[in-house]
Amino acid sequence: MAEKFDAIVVGAGVSGLAAAYTMAKAGLSVIVIERGQYPGSKNVMGGVLYRHMMDEIIPDFWRDAPLERPVVEQRFWFMGRESVVQTGYKGMEWAKPPYNNFTVFRGKFDQWFAKKCIEAGALIINETVVEECLIKDNKVVGVRTDRPDGDIYADVVVLADGVNSILARNLGFHREWRPNQVALAVMEVLKMPSERIEERFNLDKGMGATIEIFGDGTLGMIGTAFIYTNKEHISIGCGTLLSQIREKHIKPYELLEYLKQHPIVRPLIAGSEPCEYYAHLIPEGGYDSIPKLVGDGVLVVGDAAQFVNGIHREGSNLGMTSGHFAADTIIHAKKIGEYDERALSHYRDVLYNSFIIKDLKKYRNASHTMEANPKFFNHYIPASNKAMSEMFIVDGKSKADRQRLAFERITEGRSKLGLVSDMLKIWRAVK
Numbered sequence: 001m002a003e004k005f006d007a008i009v010v011g012a013g014v015s016g017l018a019a020a021y022t023m024a025k026a027g028l029s030v031i032v033i034e035r036g037q038y039p040g041s042k043n044v045m046g047g048v049l050y051r052h053m054m055d056e057i058i059p060d061f062w063r064d065a066p067l068e069r070p071v072v073e074q075r076f077w078f079m080g081r082e083s084v085v086q087t088g089y090k091g092m093e094w095a096k097p098p099y100n101n102f103t104v105f106r107g108k109f110d111q112w113f114a115k116k117c118i119e120a121g122a123l124i125i126n127e128t129v130v131e132e133c134l135i136k137d138n139k140v141v142g143v144r145t146d147r148p149d150g151d152i153y154a155d156v157v158v159l160a161d162g163v164n165s166i167l168a169r170n171l172g173f174h175r176e177w178r179p180n181q182v183a184l185a186v187m188e189v190l191k192m193p194s195e196r197i198e199e200r201f202n203l204d205k206g207m208g209a210t211i212e213i214f215g216d217g218t219l220g221m222i223g224t225a226f227i228y229t230n231k232e233h234i235s236i237g238c239g240t241l242l243s244q245i246r247e248k249h250i251k252p253y254e255l256l257e258y259l260k261q262h263p264i265v266r267p268l269i270a271g272s273e274p275c276e277y278y279a280h281l282i283p284e285g286g287y288d289s290i291p292k293l294v295g296d297g298v299l300v301v302g303d304a305a306q307f308v309n310g311i312h313r314e315g316s317n318l319g320m321t322s323g324h325f326a327a328d329t330i331i332h333a334k335k336i337g338e339y340d341e342r343a344l345s346h347y348r349d350v351l352y353n354s355f356i357i358k359d360l361k362k363y364r365n366a367s368h369t370m371e372a373n374p375k376f377f378n379h380y381i382p383a384s385n386k387a388m389s390e391m392f393i394v395d396g397k398s399k400a401d402r403q404r405l406a407f408e409r410i411t412e413g414r415s416k417l418g419l420v421s422d423m424l425k426i427w428r429a430v431k
């Protein structure tokens with residue numbers, strides 16, 4: 001007779017591991033099935049990991065986990081061809097416990113998290129692909145893997161298989177994502193001595209900074225680029241909607257090379273040595289792309305559920321929290337001995353009352369508005385750079401003349417009414 005567990009988790013990313021840890025800690029028998037060589041081997045993140053959500057799963061995890069740097073500064077760059085308009089926040093309250101967030105390498109962090117799951121009692125099987133969900137009487141009862149005799153049974157299957165979630169698609173929970181529902185992101189890890197990182201980014205020893213870049217960093221396409229500091233490495237990357245990359249006929253690595261050569265970026269990374277290169281999709285469909293989340297004997301969490309807030313660069317925290325919520329629902333389901341859609345729908349109710357769905361709903365129109373108005377990225381950002389340049393030139397013109405010239409740069413080719421209408425659009429999309 002094939003083995004039966006309380007729960008099977010497909011995917012050992014942060015979402016699946018959060019679900020597995022919570023269930024194993026509560027005494028459930030849990031198996032995690034991961035296709036990669038080890039947890040973290042297939043997982044890509046910039047990556048900023050948010051302390052609060054992880055603390056709710058493993059309190060004070062940061063004392064023990066392999067973290068790179070606590071982030072004390074978040075910068076935002078609106079980049080022109082040879083210039084940048086900047087804003088951001090640096091706060092030394094983030095330099096000490098309990099911290100706000102940290103940079104991490106998922107290859108290390110997920111392995112550590114997986115070890116915690118094993119200590120809590122979960123079983124983790126690597127290098128195994130789940131090919132399909134097993135269905136009996138319209139209920140998911142287990143999974144078929146690519147191992148010989150690879151059928152495994154459970155009361156509940158948690159799909160934490162990431163952005164493509166072929167398993168959820170095969171259950172009819174969502175269609176194939178359209179090119180404007182996912183971003184293609186590429187990133188490199190560059191080696192640099194820690195003292196040089198601290199000098200270049202104006203950081204105290206051990207502290208970290210993040211830079212989010214809009215405008216020329218993605219050649220004016222809808223998306224963001226980023227530079228994050230690790231202990232002895234810089235992570236640099238960029239991502240844009242797949243639809244935009246296709247339209248522009250540009251190759252992702254060309255975009256990253258352009259970013260690395262940009263005159264504002266180049267001095268920050270000069271002398272560094274490329275170590276690793278990654279490419280991965282990011283769910284960008286937001287609220288309107290959330291698939292069916294619950295079925296008889298099955299729940300969907302993390303990227304598989306499209307839980308990424310692209311405006312705030314949050315994904316790992318939405319993933320962990322949804323994994324945690326799914327686990328709590330399953331723990332309760334075990335108590336009452338019911339695993340049908342009605343019993344498991346508690347997961348959906350909790351999600352809809354949480355920051356996850358509230359935030360995705362708040363920004364539901366942001367991506368569509370930007371896609372319909374590419375000028376926010378390819379006109380207004382370069383124009384704001386030219387306007388700032390006009391403001392700061394000292395050449396004998398009066399300040400009133402300088403202000404007029406700056407305003408002309410912003411409105412170039414547009415009426416004042418058009419400008420007001422555009423600003424209203426962007427405000428409505430992110431308010």
Ligand SMILES: Cc1cc2nc3c(=O)[nH]c(=O)nc-3n(C[C@H](O)[C@H](O)[C@H](O)COP(=O)(O)OP(=O)(O)OC[C@H]3O[C@@H](n4cnc5c(N)ncnc54)[C@H](O)[C@@H]3O)c2cc1C
Pocket residue numbers: 010011012013014015016033034035036040042043044045046047048049050128129130131160161162163185186187237239279280281282301302303304307308313314315316317319
């Ligand atoms: C370039 C980039 C930068 C990012 N930066 C940030 C950031 O700074 N901060 C942040 O919070 N988020 C960031 N994100 C998003 C974040 O990485 C994701 O939201 C997060 O990894 C989602 O975790 P997950 O566990 O749901 O999915 P994943 O981490 O993708 O894990 C899914 C797992 O399932 C496994 N799997 C898939 N199919 C199968 C199968 N059939 N059988 C067995 N195993 C399977 C995969 O191998 C994988 O290990 C970034 C994403 C990218 C691509």
